[in-house]
Amino acid sequence: APLQERTHASHQCKKTKVAVLGAGVAGITAAQALSDSGVEDFLIVEYNSEIGGRCRHTTFGRDPQGKPYTLELGANWIQGTVSPGGPENPIWTLAKKYEVKNAFSNLSSLLTYDQSGPVDYLDKLDTFEDAYAAVESDAGFILVENFQDRSFRSALNLAGWKPQGDPQAQAIEWYEMDYEYAQTPDVSSQEFTIANFNSTFYGFSEINNFVVDQRGYNAFIHGQASEFLAENDPRLLLSTIVTNITWSHHGVTITNADSSCIEAEYAITTFSVGVLQSGDITFTPELPDWKKIAIQTFQMGVYSKIFFQFPPDQIFWDNSTQFSLYASPTRGYYPVWQNLDLPDFIPGSGIFFVTVVTDQSYIVDHQDDETTKQQILVTLRQMFGAENVPEPLDFMYPRWSTTPWAYGSYSNWPPGLTLEGHQNLRANNGRVWYAGEATSAEFYGYLHGAYFEGKAAGEKIAACLQGKYHQDCSNGNVYKLLHGTTRPDEYSIENGWTQTSFQTVGDVDVEGGGG
Numbered sequence: 001a002p003l004q005e006r007t008h009a010s011h012q013c014k015k016t017k018v019a020v021l022g023a024g025v026a027g028i029t030a031a032q033a034l035s036d037s038g039v040e041d042f043l044i045v046e047y048n049s050e051i052g053g054r055c056r057h058t059t060f061g062r063d064p065q066g067k068p069y070t071l072e073l074g075a076n077w078i079q080g081t082v083s084p085g086g087p088e089n090p091i092w093t094l095a096k097k098y099e100v101k102n103a104f105s106n107l108s109s110l111l112t113y114d115q116s117g118p119v120d121y122l123d124k125l126d127t128f129e130d131a132y133a134a135v136e137s138d139a140g141f142i143l144v145e146n147f148q149d150r151s152f153r154s155a156l157n158l159a160g161w162k163p164q165g166d167p168q169a170q171a172i173e174w175y176e177m178d179y180e181y182a183q184t185p186d187v188s189s190q191e192f193t194i195a196n197f198n199s200t201f202y203g204f205s206e207i208n209n210f211v212v213d214q215r216g217y218n219a220f221i222h223g224q225a226s227e228f229l230a231e232n233d234p235r236l237l238l239s240t241i242v243t244n245i246t247w248s249h250h251g252v253t254i255t256n257a258d259s260s261c262i263e264a265e266y267a268i269t270t271f272s273v274g275v276l277q278s279g280d281i282t283f284t285p286e287l288p289d290w291k292k293i294a295i296q297t298f299q300m301g302v303y304s305k306i307f308f309q310f311p312p313d314q315i316f317w318d319n320s321t322q323f324s325l326y327a328s329p330t331r332g333y334y335p336v337w338q339n340l341d342l343p344d345f346i347p348g349s350g351i352f353f354v355t356v357v358t359d360q361s362y363i364v365d366h367q368d369d370e371t372t373k374q375q376i377l378v379t380l381r382q383m384f385g386a387e388n389v390p391e392p393l394d395f396m397y398p399r400w401s402t403t404p405w406a407y408g409s410y411s412n413w414p415p416g417l418t419l420e421g422h423q424n425l426r427a428n429n430g431r432v433w434y435a436g437e438a439t440s441a442e443f444y445g446y447l448h449g450a451y452f453e454g455k456a457a458g459e460k461i462a463a464c465l466q467g468k469y470h471q472d473c474s475n476g477n478v479y480k481l482l483h484g485t486t487r488p489d490e491y492s493i494e495n496g497w498t499q500t501s502f503q504t505v506g507d508v509d510v511e512g513g514g515g
């Protein structure tokens with residue numbers, strides 16, 4: 001019987017015009033754009049048993065009636081809302097439309113601590129911000145003058161910000177950089193980090209609103225989906241894991257873990273960079289080098305929220321402050337605490353949580369809950385006094401780095417990657433198109449980046465199907481070779497290049513010979 005199934009498999013493939021792979025913001029928005037353009041023949045394939053992707057919540061703790069609270073495991077803020085007369089962040093528009101409950105997040109409502117307890121080092125925030133302003137204007141020159149990009153670390157050094165060996169300054173820097181980009185300034189681009197920040201926070205507004213909706217932040221995604229999908233719509237294939245994408249310039253075949261398959265004229269993959277990097281999904285034929293390079297060059301940061309519920313009548317932190325910053329000699333060790341027990345947030349909840357990113361996330365993702373909890377309780381007792389910190393009522397955290405449908409939290413732009421290099425991440429391979437937060441050049445990392453990219457891909461493919469697209473529908477805008485700026489003849493004695501650039505051991509060529 002299994003053999004028979006296999007031989008019949010390709011005849012049994014579902015057939016559709018567009019396969020939308022993933023039902024996060026990008027996938028749902030792409031499908032909606034198809035539907036809005038009159039293309040109703042699509043299938044959405046989703047790993048999980050529900051839509052929403054990295055906009056995902058859990059239940060946690062108990063309210064006084066014994067009912068659990070809803071907390072966001074993934075996206076939590078609406079970042080950059082709208083300014084008078086300016087463009088509006090579409091996520092803000094949708095949050096209003098679906099009445100997603102949110103509160104103004106005041107990042108200046110901040111108290112600072114170190115291992116000895118409360119210590120005011122907010123003056124270092126001003127020093128950082130002066131350096132940041134210099135980095136910002138320098139980034140403008142880099143972009144406009146086509147100069148070489150640098151790491152954000154070099155840029156900060158040049159601006160005189162040198163936090164090395166100063167835990168307080170490192171904590172301030174973490175709050176301003178890692179807390180947003182989920183990675184260190186050392187591995188972030190100067191040019192594109194600034195462009196990314198400015199696109200959102202100058203393009204829309206400087207406001208960050210924090211979602212505390214007890215339906216979950218993804219209520220807006222469900223709301224959007226319900227505008228074009230019926231309840232139990234057969235076009236939404238949940239709990240279906242894509243394992244292979246066979247592509248050409250004429251069509252795409254998707255194979256799933258349950259060995260079902262889909263034949264489509266076009267596909268839009270919305271998988272995270274982490275998923276694309278993992279190799280869990282194979283491509284037939286193999287992806288060309290320009291695409292492999294783009295996938296393995298863009299970076300996936302990890303952002304982990306570690307939740308505690310303490311007895312609401314034994315609050316030991318300042319309960320009028322939103323953020324508490326902890327300076328550890330180990331940079332990034334349980335640094336930023338958020339208080340949800342505030343009037344506009346989840347009052348009376350006793351919920352206090354700490355965020356760690358990438359390197360510390362890898363550590364907590366590979367140790368058991370109890371170890372993490374005990375490490376953090378030691379930290380809290382340093383900050384607030386051992387006698388003041390009771391045992392928590394509840395504790396949990398997601399392990400984003402090992403979650404097989406995400407492998408990380410959101411993308412980040414490395415130093416030296418050009419816009420051309422990034423475009424290769426967006427560009428289609430034959431009839432396989434790419435969309436998602438990471439393919440957004442200006443809004444990578446954000447929900448609104450996923451929204452814009454999903455919408456654009458859906459609209460373009462609809463135009464392709466309707467013969468209205470004025471570019472090649474099966475060949476993307478690709479930069480097959482990404483050149484450096486140093487010519488081979490410049491590898492000379494004058495430039496300090498005294499030896500062959502090919503590796504040799506004695507007079508034995510290791511590879512390639514000569515040079």
Ligand SMILES: Cc1cc2nc3c(=O)[nH]c(=O)nc-3n(C[C@H](O)[C@H](O)[C@H](O)COP(=O)(O)OP(=O)(O)OC[C@H]3O[C@@H](n4cnc5c(N)ncnc54)[C@H](O)[C@@H]3O)c2cc1C
Pocket residue numbers: 021022023024025026027045046047048051052053054055073074075076077078079240241242243270271272275281303304305400404405406408409410435436437438445446447448450
């Ligand atoms: C912890 C955290 C905090 C964040 N904070 C914010 C924030 O405050 N503000 C903000 O704007 N953004 C934030 N983000 C980023 C935001 O969540 C993402 O940018 C956005 O959700 C990405 O949407 P997407 O559609 O591009 O990708 P996804 O949401 O990842 O959608 C892709 C979908 O593909 C599915 N998939 C993966 N593999 C397969 C497979 N093999 N087969 C089938 N389906 C598959 C996944 O299940 C997923 O549903 C945060 C993210 C995280 C994780």
